[in-house]
Amino acid sequence: MTQIKQPAFRFAYLGSGSKGNAALIQSNGTCVMLDCGFSARETASRLTRLDIEGKQITAIVLTHEHSDHISGAGVVARHYQIPIWTTAGTYRVIKQRMGDVPQVNIFDPHKNFEINDLMLQPFPVPHDAREPAQFVFTNGHHRLGILTDTGCSTPHIEAILSGCDALVMECNHDLEMLMNGSYPESLKLRVSGNQGHLDNETASELVSKLETSNLQHIVAAHLSEKNNESCLAKEALSDAVECTPEWVAIADQETGLSWREIS
Ligand SMILES: [Zn+2]
Ligand SMILES: [Zn+2]
Structure with missing residues (x-):
């Protein structure tokens, strides 16, 4: 059969x-x-x-x-x-x-739309761009939430990302590495500001507020090559979902991330 x-x-x-x-x-x-x-x-x-x-x-x-x-x-x-x-x-x-x-x-960015078999649920994010949006993708059965390029979290972001089956979360920088690093002062302020990028700690806090009992994949993305280490991002996200750091994947600059199936 x-x-x-x-x-x-x-x-x-x-x-x-x-x-x-x-x-x-x-x-x-x-x-x-x-x-x-x-x-x-x-x-x-x-x-x-x-x-x-x-x-x-x-x-x-x-x-x-x-x-x-x-x-x-x-x-x-x-x-x-x-x-x-x-x-x-x-x-x-x-x-x-x-x-x-x-x-x-x-x-x-406040209205869902479809592209053939995929439904896209956009949501606005605080980032220094004209009208930035991030997404939850669904196939009608499962939800994949993607959040990068946001300076901070909002209650709306947390509501939308709650209950996803897979999450991609920005872990741009480690705040200490950024502040002690070689970036000019103005760039440090831009990156760490409310319209900049999420640091590991803030990403972890955000994820810990989400309902994650369905989570099959968690991926750290948009890591700074100068101001972060993949082990720090993995630790931060694994703390939030109470899994081992090895279970957290990284979408990196050179190799990206190979296919992950959500089922
Ligand atoms: Zn970017
Ligand atoms: Zn950006």
């Missing part, structure tokens, strides 16, 4: 960090690329690593206008004829830099 297979719901990272971010979220034949911050050539070689061809990508969703999230978007969208989804505020600032693309769809 053939068994009815649950639709495969999985995610992976081409890479994550200040030199480039891109993730893939796939359900059945729908494959969304979240951010496109690598050059076209780099994107292609990283897609090959994940066994995906550019033409399989259904949509590119852009979270905000910082170059580590959009630098490849125009070229990649034109090359593979992929539609772009972004907020009106982000689109206004990237329009010229991105150039002509096959299709642009604007979403409201």
Whole structure:
């Protein structure tokens, strides 16, 4: 007897960090690329690593206008004829830099929308960008929450991320390493400010407030190469969900994260 297979719901990272971010979220034949911050050539070689061809990508969703999230978007969208989804505020600032693309769809960061088999639940985040959004992705059965590029948490963020089956959480820096490090004072303040990036401790506090009993995967992302160590991020998140540090995965700058299935 053939068994009815649950639709495969999985995610992976081409890479994550200040030199480039891109993730893939796939359900059945729908494959969304979240951010496109690598050059076209780099994107292609990283897609090959994940066994995906550019033409399989259904949509590119852009979270905000910082170059580590959009630098490849125009070229990649034109090359593979992929539609772009972004907020009106982000689109206004990237329009010229991105150039002509096959299709642009604007979403409201307070309204859910669908891209074929995936439902996207965007939510606004405090970050120094025009209209930044982060997401919960669902296939109707399971939820994947992704939060990077946020300076702090909000009750709205905590409500939305609660009860996810998989979480990707920004662990940008260790506050002490940042403050004792080589960044100029103004950059230290920007990164650690309420519209900057989450440090390990704040990420841990946020996760500890969430309902995590369904959690199958927890991934630390957007780690600073200068101001963090993967062991510190793993420790912080494992404290919050009371698991061993080894269970926490890292989406890093060079190798990204291989496919993780949510079932
Ligand atoms: Zn970023
Ligand atoms: Zn950013």
